[in-house]
Amino acid sequence: MTGLRERQKEQRRQLIADAALELFKTHGFIATTLEQIANQAGVSAPTVVNYFGGKQEILLALLKEPDQQAMREARSRLDENSDPLDALCELEGLMTTYQLRAMPASLWRELAPFLFTGDLAETFQPWNAAVIEEARALLLHFQRQGALRESVDIDVAATVFNQYANMAFIRLATEKTPDRKAHAKHMRDVLGLMCHGMLKG
Structure with missing residues (x-):
């Protein structure tokens, strides 16, 4: 029962x-x-x-589900041959794909000004926290494998991933005709910079 x-x-x-x-x-x-x-x-x-x-909590639930689906899928594709950059790009790409399907551009345009500040941003903290935790788990996986330096601050890296991915996604989602190919290339370049650094080895 x-x-x-x-x-x-x-x-x-x-x-x-x-x-x-x-x-x-x-x-x-x-x-x-x-x-x-x-x-x-x-x-x-x-x-x-x-x-x-309330309305904000309904919106949060609607936005969390696509990301949860993306996280599950990204996790299932992870194996011992995975590369940190490829894995981060895949996670971001899946989240982008499912979020674009979840909401029309008109709704993203309306929400964009409120997603980073104010009450709506506060309501979305659990959503952001979940993405950061997923990125953190992914990066820790690679750090334990020896693919990332032990000195890397995983918490900072995961937070940077989430914050930049959010901003880049809003820019894409509010375009009249979202250019997925250009977005994917840009994100790979940015995440590549994050993974490989700017200092000489």
Whole structure:
């Protein structure tokens, strides 16, 4: 019975998230109200609040899922022959692919000014923390293998990866016609600089 109840709760949660995404796409994030989301999902506004808390938390859930999918996929492709640069590029590329599918450019353009400062940025801290932790685990894997210097500050490297990937993604996602090829080349150049450094060996 507990399993059934949990499945029903998850289905309702997904129903609310799907309803919110449709409204965000149609009306924009700011113009969409909790009442509209509740009506679209066929539930009450207090139910929406009970499941998520508010609009920002729904948005966070919608954005976390593509990244979680990318992380799972990147992890599954990792083996003893993997290269640190290739692995970071693959992780960033998968996150970019799934996030571009998750939200239309119009919604990214609306959200862009709020993603790095203010309440929305604060709400998204757990999302950023999860990406940093994944990058950290990836870099630690290579450091233990001897592919990265022991002196490398993994926490700083993981934070730089997340922050730069975020900025580059927003630039790509808000382009009229996102140039994925140019973005991938640029990210490989930047991540290559991070991995190989600028000092003579």
